[in-house]
Amino acid sequence: MSEFLRMGGYAFYVWTSYGLAFVLMTALVVSPLIEKKRLIEGIRRKLRRERREK
Amino acid sequence: MRFYHRLASPRHFYRIAGQWIPWLAGIFFVLLVWGLYESLFVAPTDYQQGESYRIIFIHVPAAWMSMFIYFIMAVAGAINLVWRMKMAEVVLVASAPIGAAFTFLALVTGSLWGKPMWGTWWVWDARLTSELFLLFLYLGIIALYGAIEDKRTAGRAVSILALVGVVNLPIIHFSVEWWNTLHQGSTVSLMGGAKMDPRMLRPLLVMSFAFKFYYGWVLFLRARNEVLERERNTSWVRELVEGKAT
Amino acid sequence: MKPSKLSLGSAFWLLLKRDLVLAMRRRSEFINPILFFILVCALFPLAIGSDPNLIRKIAPGVIWVAALLASLLTLDSLFRGDFEDGTLEQYVLSAHPVSILVIAKVIAHWLITGLPLILVAPLLGVLLSLPAGATGILVLTLALGTPVLSLIGSVGVALTVGLRRGGVLLSLLVLPLYVPVLIFATDAVNTAVTGIPVTAQLSIIGAMLFLALALAPLATAASLRVSLS
Amino acid sequence: MHTAISESFTLEARGLGCIRDDRQLFSALDFTLRGGEALILEGRNGSGKTSLLRILCGIRLPDDGVLRWQGEDAHRLGAEFHQHIAYLGHRDGNKLDLTPLENLRIAQGLGRARADIGIEEALDRVGLYGFEDVPTRNLSAGQQRRVAIARLLITEAELWILDEPFTSLDRKGIEDVEGMFDQHLARGGMAVLTTHHRMNFEQGEVHRIDLSERLQ
Numbered sequence: 001m002s003e004f005l006r007m008g009g010y011a012f013y014v015w016t017s018y019g020l021a022f023v024l025m026t027a028l029v030v031s032p033l034i035e036k037k038r039l040i041e042g043i044r045r046k047l048r049r050e051r052r053e054k
Numbered sequence: 055m056r057f058y059h060r061l062a063s064p065r066h067f068y069r070i071a072g073q074w075i076p077w078l079a080g081i082f083f084v085l086l087v088w089g090l091y092e093s094l095f096v097a098p099t100d101y102q103q104g105e106s107y108r109i110i111f112i113h114v115p116a117a118w119m120s121m122f123i124y125f126i127m128a129v130a131g132a133i134n135l136v137w138r139m140k141m142a143e144v145v146l147v148a149s150a151p152i153g154a155a156f157t158f159l160a161l162v163t164g165s166l167w168g169k170p171m172w173g174t175w176w177v178w179d180a181r182l183t184s185e186l187f188l189l190f191l192y193l194g195i196i197a198l199y200g201a202i203e204d205k206r207t208a209g210r211a212v213s214i215l216a217l218v219g220v221v222n223l224p225i226i227h228f229s230v231e232w233w234n235t236l237h238q239g240s241t242v243s244l245m246g247g248a249k250m251d252p253r254m255l256r257p258l259l260v261m262s263f264a265f266k267f268y269y270g271w272v273l274f275l276r277a278r279n280e281v282l283e284r285e286r287n288t289s290w291v292r293e294l295v296e297g298k299a300t
Numbered sequence: 301m302k303p304s305k306l307s308l309g310s311a312f313w314l315l316l317k318r319d320l321v322l323a324m325r326r327r328s329e330f331i332n333p334i335l336f337f338i339l340v341c342a343l344f345p346l347a348i349g350s351d352p353n354l355i356r357k358i359a360p361g362v363i364w365v366a367a368l369l370a371s372l373l374t375l376d377s378l379f380r381g382d383f384e385d386g387t388l389e390q391y392v393l394s395a396h397p398v399s400i401l402v403i404a405k406v407i408a409h410w411l412i413t414g415l416p417l418i419l420v421a422p423l424l425g426v427l428l429s430l431p432a433g434a435t436g437i438l439v440l441t442l443a444l445g446t447p448v449l450s451l452i453g454s455v456g457v458a459l460t461v462g463l464r465r466g467g468v469l470l471s472l473l474v475l476p477l478y479v480p481v482l483i484f485a486t487d488a489v490n491t492a493v494t495g496i497p498v499t500a501q502l503s504i505i506g507a508m509l510f511l512a513l514a515l516a517p518l519a520t521a522a523s524l525r526v527s528l529s
Numbered sequence: 530m531h532t533a534i535s536e537s538f539t540l541e542a543r544g545l546g547c548i549r550d551d552r553q554l555f556s557a558l559d560f561t562l563r564g565g566e567a568l569i570l571e572g573r574n575g576s577g578k579t580s581l582l583r584i585l586c587g588i589r590l591p592d593d594g595v596l597r598w599q600g601e602d603a604h605r606l607g608a609e610f611h612q613h614i615a616y617l618g619h620r621d622g623n624k625l626d627l628t629p630l631e632n633l634r635i636a637q638g639l640g641r642a643r644a645d646i647g648i649e650e651a652l653d654r655v656g657l658y659g660f661e662d663v664p665t666r667n668l669s670a671g672q673q674r675r676v677a678i679a680r681l682l683i684t685e686a687e688l689w690i691l692d693e694p695f696t697s698l699d700r701k702g703i704e705d706v707e708g709m710f711d712q713h714l715a716r717g718g719m720a721v722l723t724t725h726h727r728m729n730f731e732q733g734e735v736h737r738i739d740l741s742e743r744l745q
Contacts, residue, residue: 004094007105007106007108008099008104008105008106009104009105010104010105010106010170013106013109013166013167013169013170014105014106014108014109016166017109017112017113017162017163017166017167018112020159020162020163021112021116021159021163024155024158024159025155025268027155028151028152028155028272029271029272029275032272032275032276032278032279033275035276035279036275036278036279036282039279039282039283040282040295043282043286043291043292043295044295044296046286047292047295047296
């Protein structure tokens with residue numbers, strides 16, 4: 001297993017690349033999910049405000 | 055023409071995208087696991103570069119995706135300008151950050167892959183340089199979209215910029231290739247001349263398909279947000295928001 | 301009713317003449333870019349040292365990057381003034397195709413800002429110890445290249461004319477598109493320094509010029525309509 | 530005294546809607562305008578009057594609905610449609626470094642020149658006799674506005690689209706403009722304008738649309 005992790009001495013380069021890919025791609029997925037919550041919350045607040053004004 | 059028109063309606067797009075998301079995500083994960091397994095365990099060690107070449111299973115698909123997404127954005131821009139379809143504009147705007155991320159990923163992994171061979175982090179290799187300017191084109195689109203307040207005007211402005219960009223992309227690529235042969239003679243190109251060993255080629259293809267499904271998945275996620283944002287005042291969004299439990 | 305007198309040619313010429321007259325009445329507007337061009341070129345020997353061989357090696361690149369930045373600096377004047385006083389609306393709403401009128405504007409802009417750079421270039425050739433032959437080619441590349449810069453730049457300006465602080469964004473949009481011109485122009489001058497014929501590079505820049513002349517005005521016209529809406 | 534506009538022109542708006550900063554300014558707006566008719570847009574500030582004007586002259590795309598000129602989509606026609614329009618926006622559209630004469634000569638070249646009215650006569654009619662070659666920069670705001678209004682006289686534009694034409698005009702100026710309106714409508718021309726000034730038209734049919742009532 002440790003041989004696999006060493007990646008023939010290039011461990012740093014290979015794992016940084018795969019790690020960066022993982023981080024970037026997760027961030028790209030997570031950010032719209034958070035964004036959606038924020039958006040729906042914003043619309044709901046607007047609806048409440050309008051209902052109170054009527 | 056009927057179906058084409060229905061897809062253009064934001065509400066309909068929102069529902070269809072919602073249905074596709076689980077499928078796209080599912081297929082992506084299957085392909086990802088298969089691709090990673092093949093790249094890290096099945097593909098043999100390269101006689102020249104040893105294990106460090108495994109970076110290409112991230113670098114090359116990411117580079118392909120950066121070009122692929124820009125092309126999709128240009129097509130969406132053209133559709134938006136010619137047929138004034140709101141959803142094409144949403145696809146373009148939602149794709150820009152994804153494309154920029156893939157371009158950045160391709161740049162960094164390219165430099166990480168090149169370091170053991172060239173001894174420096176950055177070499178003005180033809181492909182890396184074109185990738186760098188592609189990143190500037192993406193950032194230009196994101197910056198322009200952010201700078202214009204009115205969303206509809208911003209959408210049409212970036213559609214034009216995407217079209218202008220896609221015309222210039224091959225020219226920039228051609229110029230950089232020419233420029234590269236002038237100054238460094240022919241450094242060993244990143245991919246190496248030898249024909250790819252099939253056990254190396256398969257993971258490359260599997261990973262690139264995985265990335266395409268990933269793009270579909272995240273595009274729909276972001277596009278739905280963009281639709282919610284733009285259709286904030288419509289009745290169907292109100293019902294949707296009130297209906298949602300969370 | 302036949303349109304009484306609707307000649308595109310006279311509208312084209314009127315707009316071109318108008319911008320030239322305006323430039324004459326505001327001298328500083330076209331002198332500053334020239335001074336900027338010379339100043340930037342003069343900075344490099346200070347930064348790199350006075351060894352003529354080294355300077356000769358970087359001269360084409362330095363002169364061309366300075367020309368690029370000078371052209372970028374002047375792009376704003378292409379539509380900014382017209383946007384602020386409302387004349388931009390008038391010629392976007394004119395009876396003539398906007399893309400043709402845009403060509404008149406770009407030619408006027410090139411005459412005001414591009415031509416002076418070409419006239420000043422030999423002086424810089426001397427300043428940066430370029431051999432005579434190369435300076436000739438430098439002038440030729442500027443003559444073919446600066447119109448392309450104005451044409452491509454006009455698309456960027458049209459996209460950002462409506463924005464208050466569009467300046468920095470304009471350079472982000474336009475500089476990547478200047479790369480092909482920069483590469484072939486500097487390469488032409490570098491090759492000319494060694495005496496090898498450069499017809500290939502010059503013809504490529506020429507091709508870019510015609511491509512830009514054909515496509516850029518269409519993109520600019522569409523961008524103006526978008527920015528005005 | 531003036532050559533009448535022989536062809537009859539129609540401007541049709543069907544279901545026009547406009548959204549700005551994601552607020553619905555107006556929607557489902559319908560009207561038809563023919564030769565000899567004027568449409569006055571009323572409504573308080575921010576009710577979308579200027580946006581509607583910019584849609585009508587083809588600068589701005591409507592968010593929904595269609596605008597038709599002679600039965601065809603105006604936005605597809607482009608310059609075809611624009612040659613029939615004279616647009617006067619908030620900004621006068623004069624180059625301050627040029628003289629009124631030079632400004633109008635350009636405006637005439639950009640549109641379809643009218644044979645029966647010369648530039649000097651147009652300037653005279655808007656009360657700028659003697660100011661022909663003074664740099665526009667040195668004229669008062671009212672005089673600069675008159676140069677812009679003189680533009681309406683020298684081009685063959687059947688449709689006038691005017692955004693607050695009377696701003697910074699004195700009483701005499703307003704009367705001149707009202708006189709011009711009557712002649713324009715009498716010739717069979719059309720006009721769409723926004724104004725807070727009580728217009729009294731002798732000629733032509735006047736329609737009014739109040740945008741603030743329609744505000745959601």
